[in-house]
Amino acid sequence: MAPSDAEDAAEDGHAAGRIAIPAAPPPPGTPWPLPPGLHPLGLGGGRDGLLRVPAGLPPDRALPLIVMLHGATGDAARTLRRLAPIADSALILLPESLGRSWDVLEGGYGPDIARIEAALARILAAWPVDPHRLAVAGFSDGASYALSLALMNGGLFTHALAFSPGFVAPMRLEGRPRLFLSHGTEDAVLSIEHCSRRLVPKLQRAGYPVIYREFAGGHTLPPEIAVTALAFLMAAREAD
Structure with a gap:
């Protein structure tokens, strides 16, 4: 396939909400490429994202990965604060949308899918991620987007953690990811x-x-909801 044909095929896949499944991550015990703390993703552009490396987890064990998506007008740093109670229990990838919200709300799937795919490819090539605990999560618009991504990419994401979602809009369905949803009874948004x-x-x-x-x-x-969601992710692995 010529390079231009491959690029066209990738764009068509992104428009359909498809995230290419990266190669298998390195095995447990692989040295971590970055120390605990916050690190920029380095995707380029005015909006980038963060990687939160946990402190205190055994370096010889596979890491759970949570891809956490912000709400409308949000960013990675503010969204990470929502996961503060569980931030040292998993590797947390926090991409940022190119627009005010995620692409499906601003014209259709495509640009943000490509960036999430690129970030995941980097992480899974370098970090000993547990392929049985790979969750896409989000709050508000990010929760809606996370649910949609999980339903379309069940061969990649094993779980979705959706905190106060508004909708789900899959272009296609793949697999049967495990789903966790939460919502406030007095939500005015x-x-x-x-x-x-x-x-x-x-x-x-x-x-x-x-x-x-x-x-x-x-x-x-x-x-307490964040802690419950993490327990859901970890307990599912124990049952496998």
């Missing part, structure tokens, strides 16, 4: 009645394994 209480039954009827948690509160991610 994305109504629980019009969002998660409609989404969850539809996902269950479609055959997806779903864990759903409601909490007393608004449009937020309480620390």
Whole structure:
């Protein structure tokens, strides 16, 4: 295939929400390429993203990976604060959308898919990631995008963690990722009645394994919900 044909095929795949599955990550015990802490992704452009390397995890074990997506007008740093209670329990990849929100809300899948794909390829080439604990997560618009990406890329993502999602918009379906959704009963931004209480039954009827948690509160991610979501991710691995 000529380079231009390959590029066209990749663009068509991105427009359909497809993320190319990278090569298998290196084995557990591979030295970590970066120390614990925050590091820029280095994707270029005005908006980039962050990689949060955990402190305190055994270096000889495979790392859970959480790809965490921000809400509308959000960024990586603010979104990471929402995961503070679990930040040292997984490798956390925090890409940033090119626009105010993710591409599906600004004209269609494509540009942000390509950047997430590029970031994942870098991470999975260098880090000993556990392929059984590879979650895409998000808050608000990021939760909607995470759910959509998981349903379209179930051969890559084993789990989706959706905190206060508004919708799901897959272009196609692939695999059966495990799903965790949460929503505040007093959410004034994305109504629980019009969002998660409609989404969850539809996902269950479609055959997806779903864990759903409601909490007393608004449009937020309480620390205890983040901890519960991490337990869901880790417990699923223990059962494999």
